[in-house]
Amino acid sequence: MIRTLPSPPRFALRLVRLMTDRDEPSGAAGDLEERYADLLKMRGVRRARLDCWRQVLAIAPGFFHNLLYWSFQMLKNYLKIAFRVLRKHKGYSAINMVGLAVGMACALLILLWVQDELSFDRFHANAAALYRVEQDQRGGQGIFHVFVTPYGMAPELKAQIPEIKDSTRYSGIGTVLVRFGEKAFFENRIRAVDPSFLRMFTFPATKGRTEKALDSPNSIILTETLAEKYFGGENPIGKTVTINNASSVVVTAVLKDPPDNTVLRFEGLLPSEFLKTQGADLNDWSSNRIITMIQLHDRSAAAAVGEKITQLVQARTIQAIRSDPVEWKRIQSDPEAKRRFDSYRVPNYSLMPVVDINLYGYFGFNRSNQGIRTVTTFSVIALFVLLIACINFMNLATARSANRAREVGLRKVVGAFRKTIAGQFYGESVLISVLSGLAAMGLVILLLPAFNSLSDKHITAAALLDWKYLLGILAVIGFTGFVAGSYPALFLSSFHPVKVLKGRLVGARGALFRKILVVLQFGLSILLLIGMGVVFRQIETMRAKKLGYEKDQLIYLPLRGDTARTYPALKERLLRNPEVEGVTSTHQLPTQIGSNSWNADWDGKDPNQNYIIGIAFVDFDYTETMKISLAAGRPFHKKYSMDAGASFLVNEEVPKLMGLDPGTAIGRRFRFSGVDGTIIGVMKNFHYQSVRAAIEPLAVRVAPENAGFAVIRLKAGDIPGSLDAVKAGWQDINPQYPFDYRFFDQDFDQMYRADERMGSVLRVFAAMAVLIACLGLFGLASFMAEQRTPEIGVRKVLGASARGIVVLLSKEFAKWVVVANLLAWPAAYFIMRDWLKGYAFKTTIPPWLFLSTGAATLAVALLTVGFQAFRAARTDPARALKFE
Amino acid sequence: MKLLSRLEEIALLSIWRLGENAYGITIHEEIVRVTGKNWPLGAIYAPLDRLRKNKYVQSIVSEPTAERGGRHKILYRLTPAGKSALAEIRKVNAAVWDGVPAVEFKKP
Numbered sequence: 001m002i003r004t005l006p007s008p009p010r011f012a013l014r015l016v017r018l019m020t021d022r023d024e025p026s027g028a029a030g031d032l033e034e035r036y037a038d039l040l041k042m043r044g045v046r047r048a049r050l051d052c053w054r055q056v057l058a059i060a061p062g063f064f065h066n067l068l069y070w071s072f073q074m075l076k077n078y079l080k081i082a083f084r085v086l087r088k089h090k091g092y093s094a095i096n097m098v099g100l101a102v103g104m105a106c107a108l109l110i111l112l113w114v115q116d117e118l119s120f121d122r123f124h125a126n127a128a129a130l131y132r133v134e135q136d137q138r139g140g141q142g143i144f145h146v147f148v149t150p151y152g153m154a155p156e157l158k159a160q161i162p163e164i165k166d167s168t169r170y171s172g173i174g175t176v177l178v179r180f181g182e183k184a185f186f187e188n189r190i191r192a193v194d195p196s197f198l199r200m201f202t203f204p205a206t207k208g209r210t211e212k213a214l215d216s217p218n219s220i221i222l223t224e225t226l227a228e229k230y231f232g233g234e235n236p237i238g239k240t241v242t243i244n245n246a247s248s249v250v251v252t253a254v255l256k257d258p259p260d261n262t263v264l265r266f267e268g269l270l271p272s273e274f275l276k277t278q279g280a281d282l283n284d285w286s287s288n289r290i291i292t293m294i295q296l297h298d299r300s301a302a303a304a305v306g307e308k309i310t311q312l313v314q315a316r317t318i319q320a321i322r323s324d325p326v327e328w329k330r331i332q333s334d335p336e337a338k339r340r341f342d343s344y345r346v347p348n349y350s351l352m353p354v355v356d357i358n359l360y361g362y363f364g365f366n367r368s369n370q371g372i373r374t375v376t377t378f379s380v381i382a383l384f385v386l387l388i389a390c391i392n393f394m395n396l397a398t399a400r401s402a403n404r405a406r407e408v409g410l411r412k413v414v415g416a417f418r419k420t421i422a423g424q425f426y427g428e429s430v431l432i433s434v435l436s437g438l439a440a441m442g443l444v445i446l447l448l449p450a451f452n453s454l455s456d457k458h459i460t461a462a463a464l465l466d467w468k469y470l471l472g473i474l475a476v477i478g479f480t481g482f483v484a485g486s487y488p489a490l491f492l493s494s495f496h497p498v499k500v501l502k503g504r505l506v507g508a509r510g511a512l513f514r515k516i517l518v519v520l521q522f523g524l525s526i527l528l529l530i531g532m533g534v535v536f537r538q539i540e541t542m543r544a545k546k547l548g549y550e551k552d553q554l555i556y557l558p559l560r561g562d563t564a565r566t567y568p569a570l571k572e573r574l575l576r577n578p579e580v581e582g583v584t585s586t587h588q589l590p591t592q593i594g595s596n597s598w599n600a601d602w603d604g605k606d607p608n609q610n611y612i613i614g615i616a617f618v619d620f621d622y623t624e625t626m627k628i629s630l631a632a633g634r635p636f637h638k639k640y641s642m643d644a645g646a647s648f649l650v651n652e653e654v655p656k657l658m659g660l661d662p663g664t665a666i667g668r669r670f671r672f673s674g675v676d677g678t679i680i681g682v683m684k685n686f687h688y689q690s691v692r693a694a695i696e697p698l699a700v701r702v703a704p705e706n707a708g709f710a711v712i713r714l715k716a717g718d719i720p721g722s723l724d725a726v727k728a729g730w731q732d733i734n735p736q737y738p739f740d741y742r743f744f745d746q747d748f749d750q751m752y753r754a755d756e757r758m759g760s761v762l763r764v765f766a767a768m769a770v771l772i773a774c775l776g777l778f779g780l781a782s783f784m785a786e787q788r789t790p791e792i793g794v795r796k797v798l799g800a801s802a803r804g805i806v807v808l809l810s811k812e813f814a815k816w817v818v819v820a821n822l823l824a825w826p827a828a829y830f831i832m833r834d835w836l837k838g839y840a841f842k843t844t845i846p847p848w849l850f851l852s853t854g855a856a857t858l859a860v861a862l863l864t865v866g867f868q869a870f871r872a873a874r875t876d877p878a879r880a881l882k883f884e
Numbered sequence: 885m886k887l888l889s890r891l892e893e894i895a896l897l898s899i900w901r902l903g904e905n906a907y908g909i910t911i912h913e914e915i916v917r918v919t920g921k922n923w924p925l926g927a928i929y930a931p932l933d934r935l936r937k938n939k940y941v942q943s944i945v946s947e948p949t950a951e952r953g954g955r956h957k958i959l960y961r962l963t964p965a966g967k968s969a970l971a972e973i974r975k976v977n978a979a980v981w982d983g984v985p986a987v988e989f990k991k992p
Contacts, residue, residue, distance in 0.1 A: 020929050024936065024943055027958025028929045031908030034952060035925060055926035062930020070937070 008036035008052040015056055019063040028059065078427025085428060095779040096393055097436045099772045100484070103389025104433075104440035104476060106768050109451050110382035111472050112444070112459050117375050120261045120358035124202040129165070129299050131351035133157070133292040133309060138347065139598060139610045147352065147361070148288040151280055154194060157294060161308050163301045164294050168194040169272045169282075170264070171290035174708075175560045177737060178268075180230040180241045186560060186740060187226070190268035192275050200295045201264065208237050208253030217273035220249040226267045227254045243270075244561030245736060247277055260458050263357045285316060293354065302351045309349035317346050340607065373838060374758055381765050384524045386480065388769050391521045392776030393429065393484035395514055399783045405495055412497040421493040429485025430478075437477040454760055456753070487513070515816055518777065522820035522857060523827070525773045528766035529853045530828035531835075534845055535759045538836065539752055541843040548686020548695075549626040551744040553581075553714045555726070556590055558742075559707055563734045567707040571619070574712060574729045579722035581715050582625035585707035587617040590626075591747040593688040593698070600699070601671040602658055611657050614688065614696055615673050617703035623649065623683060625713050632662035633681030636702050644702055646677040652685045653697035672699055691748075692755075694840035770857070774864045777813065781865040785809060785872035793877040802873040809869035810862055817861045821854040888940075892931045893973055894918060899941055899960045900970060906960045907946070908932075932960065940966035 007013075013029045020026040032055055039048035086093045121127060134147040151169065158167040175188040198210040198221075205213075206224060213221050220241065227236045236251040243249060249270065258264060272282060280289070296305060321341065322328050331337045352361065359371040408421055445461050452459055463469060491513075559567055571583045588594060596614045620643070622628075623635045631652055636643045648670050655665040662682035670679045685695045714722040727739045785792075792805055829845060836842040888896065898914035899906040911932070912925045935941045946957040962970070 020933065025945070025958050026929055026932060026936075027908050027943065027960075028926075030952065030955065030957055031912075031925065034909055055924055058924035058926030059929050060926075062927065063933070066930055066933055066937075 008033060009049060012052050012056050016059060019059055075427065078424050079431055081424055082428035082431040086432070092396055092779055092783070093432070095775055096396055096432060097439065099392040099775045100389050100433060100436035100480065101439035101443060102768060103386050103392075103772050104436055104480065105443035105447065106765055107382040107386040107476055108440055108444045108473060109447065110378050110765075111476070112448075112463060112469065113451075113455055113457060114375055114379055114382075115466075115469060115472070116261060116457055116459055116463070117358065117371065121263060121355050123259065123261070124200075124354070126200060126202075126295055127355050128353070129296045130200060130354040131294050131296065131302060131305075132354060132357060133294060133349060134352050135288075135347040135349045137598065137612065139612050144612050146288060147291060149290060149292040150285040150288055151275070151290055152283045152285045154292045154294075157292065157309060157312070160312055161305060163296055163298065163305050163308070165297045166196045166200050166295040168197040168200060168293050169290050170197065170293055171272070171275060173270065173274065173278065175558055176243050177245060177561050178226075178230070178241055178243055179245065180239065183230050184738070185229065186558075186738065187267060189266050190220075190270060191264075191266040192270045192272050194272050197269065197293075200293065203255045203258060205253045205255050207235065208251075210253055210255070213253040214269065214271045216250070216252070217271050218247075218249050219252040219271060221253045221255055221269040222251055223255050223257045223267045225257050227251075243274075246561070247274065249274075261358075263354075263361070285320070294351070296351075299353075302353075306348075306350040310346060313346045313349065317344070336607070377758065377835075378761065381528065381762065384528060385765055385769050385772065386476070388521050388524050388772050388776075390480055390484045391517045392772060392779070393432070393480075394487045395517050395521075395776055396779045396783070397425075397429070397484070397488040399514060399780055404492065406501065408492050408495050409497040409501040412495070413501070418493045422489040425489035425492055426482070426485045429488070430481035433477050433481035433484060436480075437473065441473070454757070454764065456757055514780070518780070518813075518816045519820045519823065521773045521776060522817050522861070523824040525766070525769045526821055526824035526853055526857055527828045527831070528762070528769050529857070530824070530849060531832055532759070532762045532766045533849045533853065534832040534835070534843065535755070535762055537843040537845075537849075538839060539755050539759055541841060542691050542752060542755070542839075545687070545691055545841055547691070547748075548684055549628045551748055553716055553719065554626070554744040555712050555714065555723075555741045556586075556744070557710045557712065557726075557730065558740060559585075559710055560737065563737050564707050566733050567619075567704060567710060570710060570729065570733045573733055574710075574726060577722075577725045577729060579715050579718070579725045581713040582621050583619075583713075584621045584625040584711050585619040585704055585709060586622075586711060587703070587706040587708045589747075590709055590711050591688070591744060592690070596696075597673060599672065599674075603669055605658070611697065613654065613657075613672065614698040616688065616698065616700040617706040618700050619704040619707065620702055622700060622702075623681075625711055626686075627713075628686050629684050631682045631684050633666040633679070635681060640680075642678070643680070646675055646701075647680040648672065648675075648677050648699045648701050649681045649683050650679055650700075651683050651695065651698045653695060654679075654699060655682060657697055670699070673701065675701065677701065691752075691841070692839055770860065774860055777861055778864045778868065781809070781813060781868040784812075785868050789872065789875065792872055792875070793879075796873075796877040802870070805873035806866060806869040809872065810865050813861055813865045814858060817858050818854075821850075821857065825850045825854075888935075888969065888973065889931065891915075891928075892935055895928060895931050896935060896940060896962070896966060896970060896973075900962050900967070904959075907957045911960065935966070936960075938965075939963055940969050 013032065016029045016032060020028040032052060035055070036048050036052050039051055121130075124130060132147055133149050133153065134145065135149070137144040137146060154167040154169045158164050169192065171192045173190055173192050175186050176190060177184055178187045178190070193214065195212075195214040198213065203210070205221075207227075208221075210221075213219060220243075222230075222236060230236070230241065231239065236254060239251050240248050241251065255269075258266065275282065275290075294305075296302060321331070331341045359375060361371070411421060412418075441464065444464065448459060448461060451457075464473075563570075567585055571585075574580045574583050586593065593614055593616045595616070596612050598610045598612050600611055600613045620636050620638055623630065630649075633649075636647060636649065638644075640647070650665070650670070652662060655662050658665060658668070660668070665679050665682055668679050670677055683700075687695060688698055689696075712726060714726070723741070726741070730737075730739045788809070795805060795808075828850070832845055836845075894915055895911060898911050898918070902910050902914060908925065908928065912923065912928050915928060916923055932941070936943060940963060941960050942963050944959045944961055946959050948954045948956050
């Protein structure tokens with residue numbers, strides 16, 4: 001009977017075997033069992049087990065050391081062979097490395113860009129716990145997502161909801177005139193925040209302390225940029241500056257400039273109290289005006305907190321209605337109103353993580369998540385380019401495998417394992433990819449300035465040294481080396497030594513695989529080219545899009561501070577110039593009217609359905625100055641007294657909501673923005689927001705007291721002269737404010753910047769992809785020509801013409817490129833159709849785009865191959881035949 | 885030849901001394917005995933592995949043994965290279981202790 005021993009912990013034994021029995025059994029596991037049995041008898045289970053683990057710990061370090069040592073020895077050998085191979089085939093190696101290096105450089109640049117996009121607002125110490133309060137408003141047109149909230153929300157949320165650790169208001173204050181002594185500039189990046197803002201977000205101070213810097217209502221915090229602008233070398237702390245020539249505030253701290261990767265772009269901070277000087281009531285809950293940011297104790301509570309905010313707002317709204325006795329009585333007496341009151345629900349509130357705003361943030365009508373779309377598009381492009389480069393490498397390596405088959409055969413005969421041969425080929429490909437990686441990093445550093453201007457970033461070479469990025473580089477190099485080496489490693493190592501040494505070279509399988517790779521490579525390039533074509537067409541479409549008004553010779557002047565009050569005088573003064581054709585005003589940026597309201601009402605409207613309609617407060621002469629044509633009715637005119645406030649012009653979308661034609665809408669009652677008025681005209685649709693977005697309903701009414709911008713149409717002709725005239729007029733009326741103007745054209749160009757940036761990046765990388773693909777084709781073709789040298793020689797001796805041989809060699813490659821086209825076209829069509837869904841106004845994807853891309857790729861491929869074929873065809877057949 | 889580490893040297897010597905009965909436990913006991921230090925058992929396998937990779941020792945699977953419940957042990961044996969290495973070590977040690985460097989002693 002065999003005695004069974006009590007067994008030590010199985011896991012420990014397994015670890016020991018894993019470490020010590022790598023090549024041959026060491027006996028360690030058996031020894032441990034014996035020792036365990038002895039200890040068990042003498043000292044008990046606990047001691048024995050403990051000792052067993054102690055032995056495992058003692059084994060580990062030595063074996064890691066040994067493992068590293070032997071791996072290093074093998075690596076040295078592989079590298080040595082790899083270098084020899086590289087030196088022997090300089091031409092192929094060069095093609096390989098250039099292709100890979102360029103491909104990797106592209107991928108690395110894009111990786112840098114992506115990393116920068118992803119890094120937004122992660123530098124805050126509390127980054128993960130910071131949220132922006134957002135809401136989904138519901139109405140007849142669907143859900144309308146907004147991130148503005150009432151003034152009173154921030155402090156109330158903190159007081160009522162225990163999960164919220166801190167909260168702050170965050171509000172723009174428009175453009176203000178900041179003055180220190182003689183120095184006065186317009187600033188549009190000063191924000192109003194609560195003192196908690198600097199507790200929640202990490203913006204370190206260089207001078208002064210942030211803790212109490214905003215406690216006094218008369219304080220201001222500057223960034224280094226602004227401090228330098230106003231104070232130069234002086235210490236700004238304690239100095240007084242005036243805002244809009246009215247409020248005096250004391251500089252209490254200077255912050256380091258916020259980094260580029262934040263959505264909170266500000267140059268100065270004022271306490272929220274400053275908003276009172278602009279007429280704001282900080283406890284107001286009646287309308288959504290500012291951003292509310294909160295910090296949670298525990299971020300898993302985010303969904304629950306959103307829910308709680310919804311409940312809190314609901315309760316407040318109900319409370320507000322109940323506390324109005326007149327309204328409450330009316331609701332109680334009218335069953336219809338009572339029913340509506342009972343079923344009333346406030347919008348759903350939710351929390352948007354601050355770190356996600358850059359990529360996923362979107363707003364209202366322009367429901368765009370451009371950020372994440374661009375990031376994914378770029379990542380895919382990077383992957384494509386890298387893949388094309390890898391395919392190059394694999395292609396050349398497999399092609400050359402014919403030459404190395406004998407080497408592999410011989411190695412196998414003298415006893416190499418398949419594993420070691422695979423290891424050798426992996427070693428070679430990793431070496432090439434490491435070398436290419438180094439070259440790529442050099443390229444990246446060289447190309448960074450160009451890339452920055454292309455992509456509108458400020459990435460420095462120092463970003464390359466970030467450990468995450470280095471890890472990324474290593475991953476890219478490793479991935480490339482591994483993928484690129486896989487085919488040769490796995491395929492070459494499978495050669496049967498006898499067959500190979502007898503002279504039977506690679507079979508049809510390798511050739512087929514190469515064809516598939518070439519097809520894949522060109523397919524990807526074609527995809528990029530077509531994608532690029534569609535992006536450019538889309539940009540052109542948007543550019544050519546009729547705005548609905550004439551943007552040429554149209555300028556606007558921001559009316560800042562107390563210049564708004566001088567608007568009537570300014571208008572009168574400007575109209576005296578013959579160079580000025582018309583003057584009107586808008587309350588918001590005329591190319592970005594963002595105000596809107598749900599409270600529109602008209603006769604016959606379904607009381608259960610609410611619609612959101614944009615609102616613009618303008619001056620007389622609005623449609624005339626902008627040159628907006630009317631579909632029906634008449635423009636505002638001073639001779640009708642009701643036009644000064646009680647008449648509405650609407651765009652074509654509003655009659656649609658009302659279920660009317662433009663013609664029949666005229667004269668209808670229209671209650672909106674607190675006015676019970678009449679529709680007097682319907683404007684043809686025009687773009688009052690980004691051209692990317694669809695045109696939404698809009699109503700305008702005359703309210704020049706709200707003028708925020710003066711809109712001026714100049715006569716065509718001498719624009720600089722007209723501008724001088726306008727400037728003279730401005731300085732007459734507002735001597736204390738500098739003259740500042742913008743052309744509508746400029747704003748318009750700005751709207752395309754994201755798309756244009758994407759287009760130009762795409763163009764560069766598509767060009768790279770095609771270049772790399774052709775490089776690969778060039779190498780492959782030259783290899784094929786070399787392989788077929790004897791054949792070509794025989795053909796020539798038998799009377800084949802040079803042309804015939806060129807055609808013979810080119811035909812094969814042409815076939816592959818055609819197949820690549822046929823495969824890439826449908827893929828490109830579906831991808832780009834999907835991409836276009838992000839635009840309200842889409843371009844078409846015309847068939848000629850496919851055909852011309854196909855023709856272009858074919859031409860480039862034939863040119864590449866043809867060059868090689870021509871060279872092969874011209875060789876002296878006698879020399880060619882000497883090979884045999 | 886390559887210079888061995890002190891622990892490798894002692895392990896090699898122990899295997900030689902133990903002859904037929906050199907396996908993990910006995911080698912460990914021997915090392916503990918000659919050095920007078922209480923090494924953990926686990927610490928000897930890394931040097932054993934190196935000795936084996938350098939072909940100074942070879943491992944042999946023993947016949948099934950009763951004390952292990954019918955399972956075998958892994959025994960270690962010196963190879964000829966191991967024996968000459970020991971001889972070399974002895975010479976080197978003697979030379980070092982004499983304080984007179986031998987002519988054939990070269991830096992590796």
